[in-house]
Amino acid sequence: LTAPEERIHAVRDALSSDVIACVVRLMNNDELIQLGANVFNSLPGTQIGARGYLGARVQPNSPTDNVDDIRWQVFDAFSYAVGDVLLGTNPVSSDPLSVARIERTLQDILQTFELTDVLPHCVLAHIDVQAKVEQIDPGSTAFWFQSIAGNDEANNTFDISVQKMVEHARSRTGPYGLYFETGQGADFTNGRGDGIDMVTWESRKYGFARALRNIIAGAQASTGQAAEPWVHLNDVAGFIGPEVFRTKEQLVRCCLEDIAMGKLHGLTIGLDVCSTLHMDVSLDDLAWCIDQIMPANPAYLMALPTRIDPMLGYLTTGYHDHVHVREKFGYKVNDRMWQFFQQIGVIDAAGQPTRHFGDPSWVYLQYCQRRGDRRTAETILAEATDQIAAVRSRGVFIAEGYDQQPAVMDRQLDAHIHAIYEDARESIWTELTPAFISAVPNSVRLKTRSADRTDYILHPESGEHLSDDSVAVLDRIRAKDPEAAHVQIVASDGLNARSLMEDDQLKLLLRGLRSDLTAAGYQVARDVLVVESGRVRAGYRIGEQLFGNQNGDKAILHIIGERPGTGHQTMSVYMTMTDGRSWGTRDLVDHNITRVVSGIAKTALPPAAASAEVVRILKQ
Template structure:
């Protein structure tokens, strides 16, 4: 799996065009294909090597792509490169919610891209991924693609659809199209379940409700055409999209910050929210004034080995929603103290803070000190999941490691995500985080 912009956003671009970096990965994939073929041949097997390239175009964000036109260009470039390398290349035509691409724009992108004939498209029940919180191809888009461009489903899968009774012999949708309860009934029948149809359908409704209660979308029915979402679901998805935009652009205000006990307020080098969104690196480093405050904090907290950091991230609403944040922080402190950690009494809050801002704080607080030191970075994340979720990034390192500039990074960090009053509860999130921390 790959995608243009990964090198750039991680600081490894070295001034080279993203397409060049991407093409090198395709060369690697081709070499890998040959390696797999060689391994098969040594075992006397004659089938073709099964290697395909999944291009997650658009996932990096606005630092790589600003518009729907740029996203289309990227997808077309990658399809061409993949085919020139002789690869099976498919796409996840996607967009992060802090890009300037709407739900309708994504449909437009798909229409521009499909004539180039990628090997496949990723898909989910709607255009929003409830786990990662980004826009992607929906199952309904596949129906639209078949209707508009004449593409086909793999013959074996199409036969399976017909066997299920959702597609008829002429290739048209039946009355069971868009009815997951009917599909569940067929599943049960294949398992020799002889219960009455009404009983199985009732069970299906319960199962579907259970899945939806966890924030996962299951589409039923359709809209004005077979390729359109059922109107109420379409409205719900639009609401989540709109809420995500608010979450991303929301800023921490003075009133909210004043409610945090023992707070030390920091800012990054981002000039404003737009700068923060478009230039992620600006949110990874502290302003000069904030560095001074951290130096003062270091001098005041020589007896502590653990610091809690709070940042707005890409979802400030996750931080400001009711008592969600402080419920998490209070339980974190209780669990940490109970496990022998010496937690600094201050709550460091960072405006326009990315995950790496927490590492920079750890460097200043703990660099060069003897012993092992811990940061727990509570940050708003995943706008577009339907929940205002927090994550806890936990990093443990010796003082000499913290003392090396940029040495501490994601590779020695563990995370608990999806913490919200509507998802993984703050109390359970804190317990899970400290449980993991004790193993680090």
């Protein structure tokens, strides 16, 4: 705590991850802040991660992977002088062609504004998918992403291994290397905690990232380049839910621990200071958390038009939060991007917002003109108004302007966001009604081990296993006709029972799935298994019981209510197909062999389109 920064840099590479975790656990919050404010690891050739700088990863997500939704959120970010670390979209679909389309959309913006050597882009699909995209569309990718865990078993859940990641790292000889995401609690919530504390597992993830960074440096050197890899890590703190953190104070503590551990590993570390709708950390609490954490000076934060992600349905940092942090703490944006924001006229020569600040239509005008569009400014701006309206009609937020100060969101948008938040809180606690379950054609009612909704929310593992009575029901179903069906449909409430119950959404999806699956030659079980208090892994346990040691490949299609908070009532279909031998091995089947179609709602991905996509993926 009293050593100069250069002395810490001199010894940091000799510190093991477990030693770093022990040191951090000994510190109080003030000491963690003191360490964070004294140690910096900037990306080569930039001020990202440097003292006094706070960057932004723009997260332009769409519930339908609509490229206009994505494009306009980037224009929106630039209008607030936000976005100097990464343009990174979380995709709904992992189809390589869909991922490639988003990659090219982000790349087009950067090429048009001549920013490709300043700001990379990334689509956060699995790293194998990104490699496939680069293979089928060379030059479309820039930064490659992957979530990593703290042990081999947890990494297997992400369908990665040390060897796989080493091979990918060796291939990264270009200017942009690897982008990692981590987060305390992911190991134990995936059943791979082994009684070890979350801080230790998180620190080991940083050690893994450090080792992969060194491999990339070696790969660069082997081609005659300077060994200066762009590698950074985003700590997604709070995304999992109340089973990891229940209070705003715990969230702050986690973020401060992770900043310190990341910096002691020599990493450029950013934060996703986030919360879920089922945590007791509200929209307004998040602002308090940000102010408590910022003195530790992480490299960057997430950035969205508002604090609600329109696709993932969680709470994180909005563009206005970045403006607030710059004003309150004096943090700066990477120099070259700040110059760009001045060039497009949203920041003046004195570093102050101009009349175009918070005006994404103005940024769109600059984009069109740089592409050689000769239409009048009035025509282009009118088109911008129409396009923004279309984006909003799909439930995607676009911020414009501000209230009394640039750091304060427009009052009307703020009220809208709070209304969505309150609606989502209601959705989280809503349960499937007996009348609804009875109305599902050929429904069989099952329950998990969750004692009640509170138990389900606070102890997710209780929703991953069926009650004894429900296990007996499945035994009887299997005994009747053990080899008949290829596909079993399961429907669970998940975190949003309303998504299944409202507007006949489940009924429409079931109708489409049965029709499309039958037309494709699949034999679908007559019964629909409706699970109360069901998590995704409950579907795997059902598959084990129904399909274990049967002949041929069998599939579970698990329809489940997604996290609310996007402004939509969305469902997902988790698709798991494997052979009877694998189904017969207890706890073998997990997320690593599962594909998902998400964002299903009348107002997002229509049920009919979703069922067609499910069948397309099953055929693969």
